[in-house]
Amino acid sequence: MSDTLAVGKQLVEFCRLGKNLEAIEALYSPEIVSIEASGDASMPARMEGLDAIKGENDWWLNNHEVHQMQIEGPWPNGDRFIVRFKYDVTPKAGPMAGRRFTMDETALYTVKGGKVTQEEFFYNIGG
Amino acid sequence: MSDTLAVGKQLVEFCRLGKNLEAIEALYSPEIVSIEASGDASMPARMEGLDAIKGENDWWLNNHEVHQMQIEGPWPNGDRFIVRFKYDVTPKAGPMAGRRFTMDETALYTVKGGKVTQEEFFYNIGG
Numbered sequence: 227m228s229d230t231l232a233v234g235k236q237l238v239e240f241c242r243l244g245k246n247l248e249a250i251e252a253l254y255s256p257e258i259v260s261i262e263a264s265g266d267a268s269m270p271a272r273m274e275g276l277d278a279i280k281g282e283n284d285w286w287l288n289n290h291e292v293h294q295m296q297i298e299g300p301w302p303n304g305d306r307f308i309v310r311f312k313y314d315v316t317p318k319a320g321p322m323a324g325r326r327f328t329m330d331e332t333a334l335y336t337v338k339g340g341k342v343t344q345e346e347f348f349y350n351i352g353g
Numbered sequence: 354m355s356d357t358l359a360v361g362k363q364l365v366e367f368c369r370l371g372k373n374l375e376a377i378e379a380l381y382s383p384e385i386v387s388i389e390a391s392g393d394a395s396m397p398a399r400m401e402g403l404d405a406i407k408g409e410n411d412w413w414l415n416n417h418e419v420h421q422m423q424i425e426g427p428w429p430n431g432d433r434f435i436v437r438f439k440y441d442v443t444p445k446a447g448p449m450a451g452r453r454f455t456m457d458e459t460a461l462y463t464v465k466g467g468k469v470t471q472e473e474f475f476y477n478i479g480g
Contacts, residue, residue, distance in 0.1 A: 263430040301459045301475035303390040308459045308475045310437060332428045332435045334461065348428035348435045 230337045234300025234307035237335070237342070241311070242297050246283050250276065255341035262347050279345075290315040293326070306336050357464045361427025361434035364462070364469070368438070369424050373410050377403065382468035389474050406472075417442040420453070433463050 233253055240249030250258075260279050265271030273279060292315050299309035311333065316326040329349075336344040360380055367376035377385075387406050392398030400406060419442050426436035438460065443453040456476075463471040 261430070299459075299477060301457075301477045303388070303473060303475040306475070308435065308461070310459070330428075332426075332437070332459065334435070346430060348430040348433070350426060350428045 228302065229340045230305055230307055231300065231302045233337050233340065233342060234302055234309065234335065238297055238300055238309055241309075242295075244287075244292070244295075246287060247280060250280055250283060253342050254279065255338070255343045257343060259344045260346075261344070263349050289318050289320070291318060300335075305338065306334060309333050309335070355429065356467045357429045357432055357434055358427065360464050360467065360469060361429055361436065361462065365424055365427055365436055368436075369422075371414075371419070371422075373414060374407060377407055377410060380469050381406065382465070382470045384470060386471045387473075388471070390476050416445050416447070418445060427462075432465065433461060436460050436462070 237249050237253055240246065240252070254276060256276055258274070258276060258279055260273045260282070262271045273282065290313075292313060294314040296312040297309065300307040301309075309332065311329070311331050313329045314326070315329060317323050331350065332348045334346045334348065335342050364376050364380055367373065367379070381403060383403055385401070385403060385406055387400045387409070389398045400409065417440075419440060421441040423439040424436065427434040428436075436459065438456070438458050440456045441453070442456060444450050458477065459475045461473045461475065462469050
């Protein structure tokens with residue numbers, strides 16, 4: 227099995243168990259780059275390094291009640307793979323607190339030397 | 354609406370109607386580059402130009418009976434978007450003729466100047 231496919235399968239397994247932080251620790255490069263579709267001052271579109279990525283994931287996990295999730299993939303091609311995430315969640319804080327919604331996203335991962343070096347998120351906005 | 358999202362929505366609409374060739378004619382750049390996860394001499398992994406891409410699509414459409422399809426997306430991010438395709442098909446010719454199977458793929462498209470300039474295919478192989 228290629229590195230890409232092996233890493234992709236492990237990442238999907240971790241996320242299906244809700245172990246997103248463990249996935250980052252086990253599979254991500256220290257030089258990880260994370261790119262969101264959009265950002266602002268408090269949550270920039272581009273983040274670098276394990277601490278920033280772990281912090282963002284930690285924030286997300288602590289601030290959302292997850293009712294249901296569906297994770298599909300990986301779809302590999304060369305040194306990249308795609309995963310699709312559907313989360314049915316209710317934010318616990320902020321302007322959307324208490325408003326349940328479904329988040330539908332795909333993520334494109336790049337693998338170098340057996341580690342995830344880049345993650346890029348794509349959102350389905352009413353497709 | 355951004356160019357990327359508009360092109361993505363149109364592409365999904367065309368494909369849901371089975372109008373893949375019309376999608377290529379309306380939305381693809383003459384300099385389109387298409388990248389499959391793998392290839393061989395008769396069907397190379399990298400193809401360039403409208404004629405090559407149309408030829409491949411034409412071959413696919415003519416050589417598969419499509420029982421059902423499910424097309425999801427687009428998921429946009431900047432100048433790229435992802436679409437997910439699930440096809441329940443039976444090949445009409447070749448070594449797999451008559452053997453019904455499900456093809457599950459995601460495609461990553463790049464848009465420049467309002468046209469699709471690159472398509473890259475990712476396959477789910479028993480994820």
